Amino acid sequence: MIERKDKILTAALELFANHGYNGVSTNKIAKAAGVSEGLIFRHFKNKQGLLDAILGQAFEKAAVLYAHIITEQDPKQVLYKTITLPFSVEKSEYYFWKLQFKLKWELEISGKEKMQPLLDKLNWAFGELGYTHPREEAELLQHLTESISSGILKDGMETQQHLKEFLLAKYKV
Amino acid sequence: MIERKDKILTAALELFANHGYNGVSTNKIAKAAGVSEGLIFRHFKNKQGLLDAILGQAFEKAAVLYAHIITEQDPKQVLYKTITLPFSVEKSEYYFWKLQFKLKWELEISGKEKMQPLLDKLNWAFGELGYTHPREEAELLQHLTESISSGILKDGMETQQHLKEFLLAKYKV
DNA sequence: GTCTATAGGATGATAGAC
């Protein structure tokens, strides 16, 4: 039995991911979830509380993905996993992922702190591999995966697939 | 004498760039411009019309910047101008630039077509310079400038400055 | 061109019954 609270969360996630926070009313969310509007406020206090609940879920999902890279001990594997990460996101987590990018611009929620450990790990990996400017290489690769992710979300994974192969060859991993 | 129509455009640009299209009401725009709300609808028909007018201005500004690169005949200079472009945007055009990124996500206005001639030019330049995969190199560099632009808009130009030097050295331009 | 006033509807949020 699917709880109504979860139906609200699922409907809100999809709507927020597709139309942004300010682009979706609680009325629309209630209708999409097949639930009365008042119930949203019972469960989440207000609209912002609903968003926070979804963001909490997103944070957990992201932490799992990042842990795979941060705990990796082989520097070449760190690069490999970083490059392939945008291409390995599950269909079921697609909306969580899109929401991150949407809110980063709409509400200027940066999520920069969450990326710092990843940047540090890349820095370490490039150093281990003998690159002369590991810090800059790390920032560059992070910028690349960021923009490739954006490309996947906007135009589909097929349009970026060839860049994965190209990057893996370029970094020899 | 500054026309009231321009005051509306200026105020709306700043507000849209900072809070997004759905995050700003015509009431707020009117107050920021020191103008009656009704005047907005006289001049621009509706809120969307106001946005379209601003987007028209933004398009013109962008076309000028891109023309500098597309008309360039020296392949090395094409790379140089592409890399330095995000760092050469005028303070006065900052809001236009930020608005592009905001709307790309909020309203899913891609602006992809506008970038195609730039991508073709980069493709040509990398080919001229003897790169074995000019198409992929072009897409990679475009992704990089896209993400560096994003970084400048979010965290300031200082935070990305060292990447400019690093990229110029990397591409030997 | 510009303002004031206002219509008509949507929005976030609450109260009370079941």
Add this chain to the structure above:
DNA sequence: GTCTATCATCCTATAGAC
């Protein structure tokens, strides 16, 4: 937990006077 009814506020847009 859930729904219905409702409220005060805000929103886009229009009408009419100056």
